[in-house]
Amino acid sequence: MSAAVTTPAATPVVTPVVIVGTGLAGYNLAREFRKLDSATPLLLISADDGRSYSKPMLSTGFGKHKDADGLSMAEPGAMAEQLNAEIRTHTCITGIDPGHRRLWIGEEAVPYRDLVLAWGAEVIRVPVAGDAQEAIFPINDLEDYARFRAAAAGKKRVLLLGAGLIGCEFANDLSLGGYQVELVAPCEQVMPGLLHPAAAAAVQAGLESLGARFHLGPVLASLNHRGDSLEAHLSDGSLVACDLVVSAVGLRPRTELAAAAGLAVNRGVVVDRELRSSHANIYALGDCAEVDGLNLLYVMPLMTCARALAQTLAGTPTAVRYGAMPVTVKTPVCPLVVSPPPRGLQGEWTVEGGGSDIKALCRDASGALLGYALTGTAVQEKLALNKELPALLA
Amino acid sequence: MRKWQCVVCGFIYDEAAGLPEEGIAAGTRWEDIPADWLCPDCGAGKLDFEMIEIC
Numbered sequence: 001m002s003a004a005v006t007t008p009a010a011t012p013v014v015t016p017v018v019i020v021g022t023g024l025a026g027y028n029l030a031r032e033f034r035k036l037d038s039a040t041p042l043l044l045i046s047a048d049d050g051r052s053y054s055k056p057m058l059s060t061g062f063g064k065h066k067d068a069d070g071l072s073m074a075e076p077g078a079m080a081e082q083l084n085a086e087i088r089t090h091t092c093i094t095g096i097d098p099g100h101r102r103l104w105i106g107e108e109a110v111p112y113r114d115l116v117l118a119w120g121a122e123v124i125r126v127p128v129a130g131d132a133q134e135a136i137f138p139i140n141d142l143e144d145y146a147r148f149r150a151a152a153a154g155k156k157r158v159l160l161l162g163a164g165l166i167g168c169e170f171a172n173d174l175s176l177g178g179y180q181v182e183l184v185a186p187c188e189q190v191m192p193g194l195l196h197p198a199a200a201a202a203v204q205a206g207l208e209s210l211g212a213r214f215h216l217g218p219v220l221a222s223l224n225h226r227g228d229s230l231e232a233h234l235s236d237g238s239l240v241a242c243d244l245v246v247s248a249v250g251l252r253p254r255t256e257l258a259a260a261a262g263l264a265v266n267r268g269v270v271v272d273r274e275l276r277s278s279h280a281n282i283y284a285l286g287d288c289a290e291v292d293g294l295n296l297l298y299v300m301p302l303m304t305c306a307r308a309l310a311q312t313l314a315g316t317p318t319a320v321r322y323g324a325m326p327v328t329v330k331t332p333v334c335p336l337v338v339s340p341p342p343r344g345l346q347g348e349w350t351v352e353g354g355g356s357d358i359k360a361l362c363r364d365a366s367g368a369l370l371g372y373a374l375t376g377t378a379v380q381e382k383l384a385l386n387k388e389l390p391a392l393l394a
Numbered sequence: 395m396r397k398w399q400c401v402v403c404g405f406i407y408d409e410a411a412g413l414p415e416e417g418i419a420a421g422t423r424w425e426d427i428p429a430d431w432l433c434p435d436c437g438a439g440k441l442d443f444e445m446i447e448i449c
C-alpha cells in the first residue's frame with residue numbers, strides 16, 4: 001500500500017485590492033473601502049515615503065510655520081495599522097499586465113484582484129537656459145516641500161514661475177512667510193482660464209499689497225548663478241535677482257504606465273462613471289483620472305470618487321455623480337472661490353462690487369447661473385449660489 | 395469658542411461664526427453639528443474625525 005501522504009491544507013490565497021499611490025486619492029479610497037470591507041487584503045504602493053498629508057496644506061505651510069514634518073499627519077506604519085493594509089513605500093511599479101491581473105515591480109510580479117491607479121499628476125517642467133537649473137523647485141508633494149523648505153532656509157527672494165492657482169497660493173504663503181516674491185507668467189492676468197478678469201485683478205492687487213511683484217507676459221528665459229544669488233533673465237529683457245525659483249506652471253496627469261499597458265488614455269487615464277478604465281478590474285481616481293471626460297485636479301471630486309469607488313470595489317457598482325465643484329483658492333489676503341462655467345456652456349458675465357470684493361456671475365440666456373468668481377466679502381455668498389449651479393456630472 | 399480644521403482640505407469651521415448659509419447658527423459648537431455634515435469645501439465627513447481642533 002502506498003504511504004499516506006499528508007499535505008498541509010493549502011492556505012487560501014486571496015489576491016489583494018492594490019492601490020498605487022498614497023496621496024489623498026489612495027488613502028481616502030482605502031479609508032472608504034475599509035468602512036465597507038474589513039476582510040479583503042489591501043496593498044498600497046507608493047513611490048514616496050508614504051506619509052499621510054493633505055496636499056492643499058502645502059500652500060499654507062510658510063504662513064503657519066509648518067515644515068514637512070509638521071504637515072505630515074501619519075507615518076506609513078500608522079496608516080497600515082489603521083487601514084489594515086500592507087503599505088510598500090519608495091516602491092515604483094514598472095509595468096501592468098492586465099491580461100494576467102498583475103503588475104510588475106522590477107522583476108517581481110504582484111497579483112491583484114482589482115487595481116486602482118491613484119498616482120496623481122506630475123509637474124510640467126519648462127526648459128530654462130543657464131547654469132542654475134538645480135535652484136528651480138517644483139512643489140507637488142510633501143517630499144518636494146521638504147526639499148524646498150530646506151533650500152529656502154535663510155533665503156529672502158523667491159521667483160515664482162506661473163500665476164495659476166498654485167502660483168498665487170504660494171505667492172500669498174511665501175509672502176506671509178517673510179519672502180520677497182516675484183511672479184513671472186506668460187499671461188495677461190492671474191489664473192487665466194479659471195477666473196474672470198475682475199476677480200483676477202482683485203487677487204493680484206491683494207498679493208501686491210503683501211509686496212509681491214508681477215511680471216505678466218514674459219517667461220523665464222535663463223537662470224544663472226551670480227555670486228551668492230541668482231540672476232533671472234526674462235524674455236522681455238528684464239532682470240530679476242532672486243535666491244531660488246519655484247516652478248508652478250502646471251500639472252500633467254501621469255498616464256505613461258497605463259498607456260504602455262494598453263489602457264485608454266487621453267488627458268488622463270480614461271475611466272467611466274464607475275471609474276473603470278478600458279480594462280477590466282483596473283480603475284483610476286484623483287489627479288491621474290479623466291472621469292467621463294473631466295480631469296479635475298481638486299479635492300472635492302477626488303473625495304466624491306473615493307466614496308463611489310469604495311462601493312464598487314466592495315461589490316456594489318456605483319456611478320460617481322459630480323454636483324457643482326467650486327474651488328476655494330488659498331489666497332487669504334483676498335479670499336477667492338471660483339466655479340468656472342462647465343465646458344461648452346456659454347453665458348454672459350455680470351460684475352458687481354469693487355476693490356477686493358468682487359461678485360462676478362455668469363448666466364445663460366434664460367438667466368440660469370453657470371458659474372461664478374467671488375472674492376473678498378463676496379465669498380460669503382457661495383453656499384447660496386452653489387445651489388443654483390449646474391451639476392458637472394449629473 | 396473654538397476653530398476646527400478639515401485635515402483633508404484645510405477648511406476652517408469657526409464655532410463663533412457658524413455657517414449661517416448652511417443653517418448652522420453662529421455659536422454652534424462642533425459637537426452640535428449633525429453627524430452627517432460634510433466639509434463644504436471638499437466633502438470630507440464629520441464622523442471620520444477628519445477635523446482637528448486648532449485653537
